[in-house]
Amino acid sequence: MTGLQEQAKKHAPGVEVTDSQVIINVGHEIEHPMLDAHLIETIDVLQFTKAGLLRVKTFTLKAGEKPEVTIELADLKPGTYKVQARCNLHGTFDNDFVI
Numbered sequence: 001m002t003g004l005q006e007q008a009k010k011h012a013p014g015v016e017v018t019d020s021q022v023i024i025n026v027g028h029e030i031e032h033p034m035l036d037a038h039l040i041e042t043i044d045v046l047q048f049t050k051a052g053l054l055r056v057k058t059f060t061l062k063a064g065e066k067p068e069v070t071i072e073l074a075d076l077k078p079g080t081y082k083v084q085a086r087c088n089l090h091g092t093f094d095n096d097f098v099i
């Protein structure tokens, strides 16, 4: 695996949609560090709308926390969403999901 492939796997937000929740897990293939010096700082959830991307939720994470967040399906309208995970060292990585 090249360094770039490993970076992508470590930062890609995995999305699992269950009957009642959306579970977002950053680096679901290779666990991402959550240290003061290197961590996933935020996970943003945005919805695609006719007017463009609308920010729905922002989760701010701290060192030591698991880079995983959960949203209740009841809190989201049906549609297409973008998840953006921001690493303090490596930038923003995203993924889309539809509910």
Ligand SMILES: [Fe+2]
Binding pocket: 011, 032, 038, 039, 087, 088, 089, 090
């Ligand atoms: Fe990183």
